Amino acid sequence: MDGKKNKWKRVTGIVALLIVTNLITLGLSNYISFKLPDGKVIVSRKTYENIVDFEKLYTIKDKLDRYYLGEIDINKLIDGAAAGMTEAVGDPYTTYMNAEEFKDFYSQTEGNYVGLGIQVGVKEDKIVVVATFENSPAEKVGILSGDIIESVNGTKVEGKDLEKAVKTMKGEKGEAVELTLSRENKGSFNVKAVRDEIEMITVKKEMIDSQVGYIQVTMFDENTSSNFENAIKDLNSKGMKSLIVDLRENPGGLLDQTVNMCSQFIPKNKNIVYTEDKNGNRKDYNSVGGIAEGLPLTILIDEGSASASEIFTGAIKDYKLGTLVGTKTFGKGVVQTTFYRDRDGFRDGTALKVTISKYYTPNGQNIHGIGIEPDILVEYPEELKGKAYDKSVDPQFEKALEVAKEKIK
Numbered sequence: 001m002d003g004k005k006n007k008w009k010r011v012t013g014i015v016a017l018l019i020v021t022n023l024i025t026l027g028l029s030n031y032i033s034f035k036l037p038d039g040k041v042i043v044s045r046k047t048y049e050n051i052v053d054f055e056k057l058y059t060i061k062d063k064l065d066r067y068y069l070g071e072i073d074i075n076k077l078i079d080g081a082a083a084g085m086t087e088a089v090g091d092p093y094t095t096y097m098n099a100e101e102f103k104d105f106y107s108q109t110e111g112n113y114v115g116l117g118i119q120v121g122v123k124e125d126k127i128v129v130v131a132t133f134e135n136s137p138a139e140k141v142g143i144l145s146g147d148i149i150e151s152v153n154g155t156k157v158e159g160k161d162l163e164k165a166v167k168t169m170k171g172e173k174g175e176a177v178e179l180t181l182s183r184e185n186k187g188s189f190n191v192k193a194v195r196d197e198i199e200m201i202t203v204k205k206e207m208i209d210s211q212v213g214y215i216q217v218t219m220f221d222e223n224t225s226s227n228f229e230n231a232i233k234d235l236n237s238k239g240m241k242s243l244i245v246d247l248r249e250n251p252g253g254l255l256d257q258t259v260n261m262c263s264q265f266i267p268k269n270k271n272i273v274y275t276e277d278k279n280g281n282r283k284d285y286n287s288v289g290g291i292a293e294g295l296p297l298t299i300l301i302d303e304g305s306a307s308a309s310e311i312f313t314g315a316i317k318d319y320k321l322g323t324l325v326g327t328k329t330f331g332k333g334v335v336q337t338t339f340y341r342d343r344d345g346f347r348d349g350t351a352l353k354v355t356i357s358k359y360y361t362p363n364g365q366n367i368h369g370i371g372i373e374p375d376i377l378v379e380y381p382e383e384l385k386g387k388a389y390d391k392s393v394d395p396q397f398e399k400a401l402e403v404a405k406e407k408i409k
Contacts, residue, residue: 057081079350091355092122092162093336099349101163102340104170115170116177117198118143119219119251121306121332125159129181130330131249131304133200133218137193142386143181145249145304150188151180171195185382202253205231212404213240217261220253220308225260232264232292242296242404248326248396252307255285255335262312264290265297265321272315275335275357283357296407297322298400301374306330313372314361323407324374325400333368335359376403 051058064072082096097105104113117136120127129147132138149165151157157165169177175195182188202224204216213235217224235243252258255273262272268289275283299322301313310329316322335358340351358366378396391397 082350082352086352087160090160092159093334093353093355095163095353097163097351097353101167102349102351104167105338105351105353113170114173114195114197116143116193116195118169120149120162120166121251121330122159122162123330127157127159127162127165130251130306131218133198136198137196141191141193143179143191143193144183144385145302146184148182149179150182153178169195173197203227203231205235207235207238207240208244208401208404210239211241211408212244212401213238213242214244214246216246217250217309219250220257220261222254222257224253225257228261229264229291232295236291240295241408242298243292244298244300244397244400244404245322246300246397246400247305247309247313248300248302249304250306250309251304251330252309252332255308255311258308258311259285260288262315263287264292265295266290266315266319267293270319271362273311273359273361275359277357296404298404298407299324300396300400301326301329301372302380302396303327303330303371305372307332310367310372311359311361314365314367317372317375318362318365323376323403324372325376325403326374326378326396327380328373329367329371331367331369331371333359333366333370 061077064077079096079098083098086094086096104115116138117133118138119130119132121130122128127149129138129143129145129149131145132143149157152165152168155168169179171177173195176192177195178190178192180188180190200219200221202218202221204218206214208214213232215228215231215235217228232240232243259272266272266287268287270287271284272287273285275285277283297316299313299316301309301324305313305326306329310332313324313329317324334355336353337356338351338353340346344352346352358368360366376399378399380394380396384393
């Protein structure tokens with residue numbers, strides 16, 4: 001009996017030794033050792049593969065150090081290489097931001113920045129104006145949603161130059177920016193706008209009459225969902241029985257904000273949107289519940305309603321919780337994330353914005369490059385574009401009001 005026990009112990013020990021040996025071998029196979037003058041350096045196999053793949057960059061750096069006549073700023077070299085790498089991907093929404101650019105980008109999600117007050121996107125490799133903010137320099141010089149930006153300060157731009165164009169339009173307060181635009185039925189023309197501080201009030205509310213409330217949402221910044229909930233509470237206190245939500249010329253913004261805003265109308269735990277990454281991994285964003293379930297809802301949309309606006313619109317449409325009035329939306333159905341923290345490898349104020357997934361409405365539709373069709377098509381008259389906005393002559397608003405009134409029981 002003791003012999004069998006000893007034999008079993010020996011077998012168990014051998015198996016354990018084999019497992020440990022294999023684990024050590026596997027671990028060591030994922031690392032590469034370099035012999036340097038001051039000793040050895042061990043790096044991961046992935047790091048070694050990156051060094052080999054990007055050997056040309058190291059070669060160029062070496063040649064510049066040895067032969068370039070002028071001074072070399074190492075930080076500019078790194079920023080330039082990183083920017084070139086993201087540009088080569090060919091996605092206008094994937095971009096590297098140096099410290100100054102990321103500061104501007106971050107300030108915009110907080111609600112204030114210096115620029116022209118213009119939101120842009122890419123369609124058919126052209127930079128298209130999605131929206132202008134109220135009382136902004138862009139609005140004051142007559143820039144309209146749908147205008148195509150052909151050049152900025154004399155430099156021609158196209159879809160791949162999106163971030164470069166945005167950077168050029170931002171800058172010091174009081175400085176002028178010259179734009180060449182193209183507009184349907186007008187052709188190319190030039191405008192000059194002077195940069196100013198843009199303060200974005202993203203939620204506005206009013207009672208249209210004793211029963212119909214109206215909320216305009218111009219974009220989704222970090223305060224939008226809470227301000228939207230407060231607006232509903234205020235309108236409810238004034239007797240609202242039906243609501244119009246105006247998302248026209250709303251270029252989008254923060255995903256969590258549109259999910260929270262949409263939750264006001266969709267029962268808790270119901271899906272609002274889901275994303276799928278390059279590996280098919282799905283992430284669901286579900287309703288957290290709200291205070292406006294069952295409230296008759298009418299939504300105004302147009303070609304300037306993009307991204308987060310389309311997530312909101314798509315969920316309401318799929319659940320048949322409201323009526324869409326206006327024209328087809330922009331059609332941006334991809335999601336970006338921004339890497340800027342220490343744990344992401346960015347500890348110097350720079351950042352990387354990357355398209356990481358497509359998003360899908362609850363019924364499984366991805367609207368990228370397609371947009372969302374309204375339930376009731378109403379065009380905004382060309383002769384009114386560029387003029388001071390007046391609800392009383394807006395056929396889209398008038399139709400939405402008619403629909404909203406019909407919903408009151």
